[in-house]
Amino acid sequence: MSNELIFYNGPTSPFGRKCKIVALILKIEHKEEKINIYKSKFLDEHNPLRQVPTLIANGKTISDSDNICLYLDEISSFDSIYPKERYWDCMTIISVTNGIMENAVNRYIEMSAISEDEQRKKAIDRYEKKILRSIDWIENKFDELYSDKITMDQIAVACALDYTSFRFTKDWGNENPKLKAWLKNISKNDFMIDTKPGESFKYE
Numbered sequence: 001m002s003n004e005l006i007f008y009n010g011p012t013s014p015f016g017r018k019c020k021i022v023a024l025i026l027k028i029e030h031k032e033e034k035i036n037i038y039k040s041k042f043l044d045e046h047n048p049l050r051q052v053p054t055l056i057a058n059g060k061t062i063s064d065s066d067n068i069c070l071y072l073d074e075i076s077s078f079d080s081i082y083p084k085e086r087y088w089d090c091m092t093i094i095s096v097t098n099g100i101m102e103n104a105v106n107r108y109i110e111m112s113a114i115s116e117d118e119q120r121k122k123a124i125d126r127y128e129k130k131i132l133r134s135i136d137w138i139e140n141k142f143d144e145l146y147s148d149k150i151t152m153d154q155i156a157v158a159c160a161l162d163y164t165s166f167r168f169t170k171d172w173g174n175e176n177p178k179l180k181a182w183l184k185n186i187s188k189n190d191f192m193i194d195t196k197p198g199e200s201f202k203y204e
């Protein structure tokens with residue numbers, strides 16, 4: 001059994017970014033490989049969904065960003081980034097951010113990989129509504145989310161908002177001033193700067 005963490009990530013995945021940030025904050029040693037998911041058949045053996053992020057931890061596969069973050073938190077010697085006093089509220093915010101990311105990824109695929117005449121306008125509209133409604137919902141919970149100590153839901157929110165700005169629109173900030181100011185501030189941290197999305201691979 002090898003004694004290492006191999007972290008398969010993509011260049012723009014918001015789910016992968018979330019895990020990478022956790023590894024950086026908790027100072028978990030790992031080897032990151034940014035792969036072209038569309039050309040990474042080798043991953044099927046570990047994760048039949050062939051998705052990033054996927055972590056191989058001491059030979060064991062851990063798939064799905066939430067499982068990876070929980071695993072990294074468990075093996076860390078630092079205090080947990082999952083606040084005990086508001087654990088389920090934190091988990092619910094994380095689930096909503098997963099929805100933002102999924103809808104933003106699906107929207108981007110629909111708009112970038114499908115010819116304009118074949119794009120489903122209704123589906124795009126639905127993705128956009130869900131993203132914007134979810135951001136408004138998080139804004140309304142801002143006082144609950146905010147704390148000086150960085151928590152898992154804050155990391156997830158930062159990744160979801162930045163991905164929305166990257167792939168869809170920055171306009172969400174007009175209606176959500178608390179989140180806009182907070183994202184600007186948290187984005188000054190090295191863990192945000194060092195994990196900015198890069199160049200994506202072509203959808204295949």
Ligand SMILES: N[C@@H](CCC(=O)N[C@@H](CS)C(=O)NCC(=O)O)C(=O)O
Nearest residue numbers: 013014015037051052053064065066
């Ligand atoms: N639920 C998964 C979602 C991961 C996901 O959607 N990854 C995308 C990249 S952002 C992917 O690998 N897409 C390739 C594919 O599904 O074929 C998680 O939280 O890790």
